[in-house]
Amino acid sequence: MLITRQLCASDGSTHVERIRAAPHGADWGPLHEATQWRCVLPGHGHVYWRNAREFVYVDALTAFRLSPGDTYQLQHRGTRDHHVLYSGTRQVVASTGRAWLLRPRELFEVKRALAQLRRGEIDVASAGAAARSAVERAASLQVAEPSLPVLRARQSVASAGARHLDVQALAEEARCSPFHLAHLFRRHLGTSPHQYRLHLRIADALQRLEDGGTRLADLAFDLGFSSQSHFGQAFRQAVGCTPRQARTALR
DSSP states (O other), rough: EEEEEEEEEOOSOEEEEEEEEEEEEEHHOEEEESEEEEEEEEOOOOOEEEEEOOEEETTTTTTEEEEOOOOOEEOOSSOOEEEEEEESSSOSSSOOOOOOEEOOHHHHHHHHHHHHTTTTTTOHHHHHHHHHHHHSEEEEOSSSSSOOHHHHHHHHHHHHHHHHHHHHHHHHHSSSHHHHHHHHHHHHHOOHHHHHHHHHHHHHHHHHHOOOOOOHHHHHHHTTOOHHHHHHHHHHHHHHHHHHHHHHHHO
């Protein structure tokens, strides 16, 4: 698996790195051991992470933590592009959890801090503090006993793109009843299937606004919204600003 690493910023104690990983099919990669405190921030693409006791499906809303001595494996089924906050001397995230599901507002805070760091508007300590704050406010994921129906539903949402999947369709993909699926989502992710799908679409919008070059009307259509105004309303409610304001902040 081809992996490229780019050190974005460092103050000697806190570091921000960008990692791009090419897919390597459906096989699990070799066993790794973490040597530093690391917080893997949400990024583009998805990956499966596991150790002897835990399993994390990492999508565009998910952040997770590594501690020195952690042994784990990864499975990349698509190209993955993300940032990592790390330190060799101190824990970079105060929470003792393993993984977190960010809401769009928290995801925007992380992306905005990284953009400000890239433009030289803030230093690495400030960017790290903003990212940590957003992650620590996110919903903690249950990873010791992963739910197979929830995983199936999340994979279905990720592969559906703009195609609408209602709760009934997701439940069929997950092989359980809609009521049971909603219960499992609340228990394992802290949200509903409908809200999860919406937040994932907003995460896709944030990524594409960061990349630039897409007209808002085209973006709304590509993401499956009925109109640009519908997209703008949903985006502002979830993120706290308009798509135009977000694009300016993230470029």
